Amino acid sequence: MAQYEITKDNYKEYVFEKMPKSSHWKNMFWAFVVGGTICVIGQAFIELYSIWFNSQDASVLASGTLVFIAAMLTGFGVYDNIGRFAGAGSTIPITGFSNAVVSPALEFRAEGYVYGVGAKMFLVAGPVIVNGVTISVVVALLTLLFGG
Amino acid sequence: MQYYKKRTLVFDNANIAEGYTVAGPKENDGRYKGFFDLALKDDMFGQNTFERAERKMFEHAIEGAIAKANLTAADIDVVIGGDLLNQIVSVAFAARKQHAGFLGLYNACATFVESLIAGSAMLNNGLDYVLCTAGSHFSTAERQYRYPLELGVLRSPVTQWTATGVGATVLTSHKQPVPIRITRATVGRVVDYGVMDVNNMGAAMAPSACDTLVTFFKDTNTVPSDYDVIYTGDLGKLGSDILMDLARQEGYDISAQLHDCGASLYWDEQQTYQGGSGAACSALVFNAVLLSRMRRGEYKRILLAGTGALMSPTTSFQGDSIPAITHLVEVTA
Numbered sequence: 270m271a272q273y274e275i276t277k278d279n280y281k282e283y284v285f286e287k288m289p290k291s292s293h294w295k296n297m298f299w300a301f302v303v304g305g306t307i308c309v310i311g312q313a314f315i316e317l318y319s320i321w322f323n324s325q326d327a328s329v330l331a332s333g334t335l336v337f338i339a340a341m342l343t344g345f346g347v348y349d350n351i352g353r354f355a356g357a358g359s360t361i362p363i364t365g366f367s368n369a370v371v372s373p374a375l376e377f378r379a380e381g382y383v384y385g386v387g388a389k390m391f392l393v394a395g396p397v398i399v400n401g402v403t404i405s406v407v408v409a410l411l412t413l414l415f416g417g
Numbered sequence: 418m419q420y421y422k423k424r425t426l427v428f429d430n431a432n433i434a435e436g437y438t439v440a441g442p443k444e445n446d447g448r449y450k451g452f453f454d455l456a457l458k459d460d461m462f463g464q465n466t467f468e469r470a471e472r473k474m475f476e477h478a479i480e481g482a483i484a485k486a487n488l489t490a491a492d493i494d495v496v497i498g499g500d501l502l503n504q505i506v507s508v509a510f511a512a513r514k515q516h517a518g519f520l521g522l523y524n525a526c527a528t529f530v531e532s533l534i535a536g537s538a539m540l541n542n543g544l545d546y547v548l549c550t551a552g553s554h555f556s557t558a559e560r561q562y563r564y565p566l567e568l569g570v571l572r573s574p575v576t577q578w579t580a581t582g583v584g585a586t587v588l589t590s591h592k593q594p595v596p597i598r599i600t601r602a603t604v605g606r607v608v609d610y611g612v613m614d615v616n617n618m619g620a621a622m623a624p625s626a627c628d629t630l631v632t633f634f635k636d637t638n639t640v641p642s643d644y645d646v647i648y649t650g651d652l653g654k655l656g657s658d659i660l661m662d663l664a665r666q667e668g669y670d671i672s673a674q675l676h677d678c679g680a681s682l683y684w685d686e687q688q689t690y691q692g693g694s695g696a697a698c699s700a701l702v703f704n705a706v707l708l709s710r711m712r713r714g715e716y717k718r719i720l721l722a723g724t725g726a727l728m729s730p731t732t733s734f735q736g737d738s739i740p741a742i743t744h745l746v747e748v749t750a
Contacts, residue, residue, distance in 0.1 A: 274666065275662060275663060275666060277419075277610050277611065277624075280610040280611065280612070280624070281610075281611060281612065283659075284612065284617065284620040284659065287620075287655065287658065287659060287662075288574075288575050288617065288620070288655055289574045289575065289655070290574070291571075291573060291574050296571065343567045343569075344567075346567060348567060348569045349566065349567045349568060349569045349570075350569075351569055352568070352569015352570055352571065353569065353570075353571065353572060354571070355569070355571075356570075356571035357571075359569050360569065360570070365569070368567070368568060368569050369568060371567070372564075372565040372566070372567035372568040372569075373565040373568070375565070375566075375567055376560055376565035376566055376567070377560075377565075379465070379466040379467075379468075392565070393564065393565070393568060
């Protein structure tokens, strides 16, 4: 029970006090463990592919493998369960990007290949690509002007 | 309360003939397992899209309620109802299989109680049988309001889980062997306390629930203890706590009577955080649980307050706060 009178003006502060908070330490722990594990798996693939390819090709192949695995896990309905506790740990690595493209593609399959899969596939990943490209251009310009 | 005007309706012939429910698998694993008339093993319900599944649930609930009341489709004068999908397609498409007139409603998760009020008013105007229905489906709502189902995201602890289910009630002006009647109703106002967080709908709706409840108590000179239970629709656990605080501030202690359909729908282990949300919550709990308890004489007089958050994804992305509404019916056995 609040010790003061709740009004329309202080309602947001009252709700914020009252609401359960997510545990940042717990979230960070799982993000670290899951994100780290994904990176270790990626590194293992790089080492494996290095037996047959040069290091640049091995890295590209390892990324492709992770994307493939994440797409499979999304299709089997596993990846969202990982993301539910891993948070950024499974969103930030390249596997999260794969999940962000595959999940809307699956979801909107019911509306057909053009208006469904085609139109909605980049629903989640689209803003990431647009902002990523924009910021990379800005950073490149800054580097050109002030950098080496 | 900043504004008050007497506006409670009184009905003298809104008898409840029967209620029928179709519940999703997760709902039937919850606290009310076994209460539902039809529990789905699979939320696709044999259809190839979730939208068609939701539509089929409405068809079953409407037909089920009519059959359970020993009536035929030709007896029903009007079907009234709504769902959460754009253009309220689920119930409208299901109604094309009926001969009755159709009135489509939308007040988000308050739609079920809204349909009971509209139905009771029609009986007052001379109709014989009216069917009121509302429902929601987790998978159709999720993709309309939030993210794709398989997207791996961390859910906020204030979120709720959209319930899958449809409830239908047959109201009639004819006296019933077990008399359960809708006796009074208060039509809610749209109340907006400026909550912006679409995950926290309980907080957005609690002020409107308080507004409607207090209006009803003032209009009818009743107090919370006159009722066996007061059920809100889908405020969730946090929203219910807030409502108790707000109501106490207005001089009404509802802590002994207050329950929430959504918050009570699932077990904690089902990880719905604040509980269920969606038009299905009040439609399922009222038809499956509250009606049967009233039939058995456990409850004599109850209040059902359907709560709805009236935002859309577009208004939220455009930075608007969440307006909310609460409609209330008094049900007497």
